[in-house]
Amino acid sequence: MVALPIFIVLMAVLIGVSMNTRVKWDYEPTGQHLQTLASSTAISFANANGEGAANLPARDTYEVQQHYETLDVREPSTGDVQHIKILVREPKAPHVSNLPGVVFMHGAGYGTCDNSFGDVATALSSAGIVTAVLDKPVWNTNDATRDYPGSAYAYDQVINLVRGMSNVDAKKVGIYATSESTWISSYLLEQDHNIAFQVLLSPMVFSPRVALGFLAAQDFALAGAHDGYQSIVRRVFSFDTAMFGLTNIDLNTLNPQAYSIPTLVAYGSKDVMTAQVEGVKEILKNAHEAGNRNVTIRSYPVANHVLRLGNEANAGTPLADNYVNDVIAWTNGTADGLKETTPAIAGSELYQSIAVPTDLHAQRSMTIYAVVIHLLMALMLVVTLIIWLVAVIRWIVDRVRKRPRHSTLGFQNGFGKAMLTLSVVTMAMLVLFFAGFGEVVMGVVQLAWGSAPTDDPGVMYWSWPVIQIVCVVVVWAWSLVFRRMIEVASLRGIAQWPMRKGAVREIVRGERPVLATTRLGRVLFWVSAATMFTILLVFAFWGVFVY
Known part of the structure; x- marks a missing residue:
């Protein structure tokens, strides 16, 4: 009693x-699929006159030489200066000119020009593309306080450096953005309307709150966590981080301008971090609103978030089969303004386990x-x-x-x-x-x-x-x-x-x-x-x- x-x-x-x-969190619809138009990821173009296939430079066409450049980049919002080192790779061909250029943009972490994108950048340069990999611009920020507009400004400085190289056609310089940097690329395209093209590897597409909330919810379930632990995700991504001065989580980076140029989107079928089906739909929707119909989607079987075949923690994990060759073909063909002859969406079927929590809010x-x-x-x-x-x-x-x-x-x-x-x-x-x-x-x-x-x-x-x-x-x-x-x-x-x-x-x-x-x-x-x-x-x- x-x-x-x-x-x-x-x-x-x-x-x-x-x-x-x-x-409250609505996981429906679950198990979303998006069929591709062909199983092969290969990308090809027609000749400029429209007759026959274009003969574009392939990997190992040229020897590759490299050198370093440096820039002191000032963060616009604070005035902090970071001494950035840039590793430039280019074809060893003194009489070749009007080459396309690609500037690589880092994902999460603190990558440098020496430990990032080495295999991809070297392969592209061996196919006649000038590449530039820089130290990630971070200044005094951390993962939670990253200055995305400031980072876009820093990457644009490197783009202008590549444009000014004697063997590069300034109108053929694009970007290669992966994961987190696909939020930065949105700001970059607002600042610089002369970027020629973009390769987006595992783009996050949605705002950080929504994209990371989806990532955590899906991965908690895949890892086998109890429903109780999965419910923690909903609370964490409903926190009002603006109370603590952290406003990045609600950045609105999904807009037509971000997809207004020729775009290659690449996903891995084993990527457990991105909402691929709804992501592709939003990319196409925004690209079409911007008047851009030049969007190519490729999905690679067995590949993970960074298009590697296996555990990224292990050194030397190879890239997905044909991925680099496809990027080379698409970059060279797009830079030359040729018409793509292969299907716009190809590779393995796109799959998404749960719905994107677009109603998440602080x-x-x-x-x-x-x-x-x-x-x-x-x-x-x-x-x-x-x-x-x-x-x-x-x-x-x-x-x-x-x-x-x-x-x-x-x-x-x-x-x-x-x-x-x-x-x-x-x-x-x-x-x-x-x-x-x-x-x-x-x-x-x-x-x-x-x-x-x-x-x-x-x-x-x-x-x-x-x-x-x-x-x-x-x-x-x-x-x-x-x-x-x-x-x-x-x-x-x-x-x-x-x-x-x-x-x-x-x-x-x-x-x-x-x-x-x-x-x-x-x-x-x-x-x-x-x-x-x-x-x-x-x-x-x-x-x-x-x-």
Whole structure:
């Protein structure tokens, strides 16, 4: 009659938190397909006169020579200057001129001109294309604060450098953008309307909030994570990051200008990071709005997000079969203004597992609550740790001085053992929660690098229901503890009306204690109990009590 109502109230609070922090997410339609017009990815062009196939330079037509250039590029928004090194590769043919040029744009990370795009750039240069790979322009930014408009300005400086080379036709300089840099290319095409063409490798297409939300949701599912861990994605990508000065997540980079020039889009069938079906539809829609019908789509079987055949973490992982040859043929043919004779969409069938969450948006109230409850948990954990250390030190001193064993904390009626047991169990669940989530993250990273999903998801699946069950047991156990407190308090004259005179004074002074005879013991109990409840509130925020 006493414990059950307490349990119901506590569970109602925790379930209410889980329910009110849920983010609706429509995964439909699932399993989307887009048929290609041919299985071969080969790209060919007609001669300028329209008769027969064009004979374009292929790989290894020329020897390749290289040299370095340097630029001091100023970030427009801050004035910071980055000394950028540029590796230029060009055909070793002194009498060849009017060549096309390609500037490579980095994806996520901190690539340099020496460790990025080496095989692709060398292959293109051996086919008569001047290439330039630069150190990624980052200035003082990080992955969360990347300056995309500023990066576009930096890449444009390199484009102008290539345009000014004596063996390059300034009207034939394009870009090769991959993954994250396909957001930058949108700004670049707004700034520079003279870029001749673009190769987009695994374009993200949608805004960072939507594109990354899709990526995480799909990969959590593929990795085998429990639905509970998958629900974390919805909350994370509904945070209002603008509160912390992080506005990149809601950049609007999907516009017709971004696809207004001849475009080659390349995907890998094993790419688990991009929404390929809806992405292609949006690219074509925006290109057509811009009056551009010159869009070529290629999908390569077995290839991953960076068009490699296997785990990207392993050195020397090869590129997809024929990919480089296709890029060479398309670049040379497009730069010469020839008409493509092969199908616009070809290769393996395009597939997308779930719908793109285009309705994702910032939720400020949920974000504020999340920050408050997590900071409160961290603060309470620190305070609890300090008090426990004080208790341990006091216990050691009392043992040295040979004081009675119960003089340190003086817990009564079994409350000390109950508090210790429940605190240890709750902390163990917190560790298990982080372990399960960490396993999910590692699984997603492995997928991104090109590994196959594991057959046995292990802790990333079973840890969630274990946490749920134990949390409910812990709440019931705390209900029994509080019931026992009420029982003991009633024996001390507290839980009665009218209250026995002097009862409160006796309990506060430890003369007739409910919890402990010492102030340290009572403080330790209540601080520990409050800390464990904040941990349960954190669990509730992430959906432990509803999924």
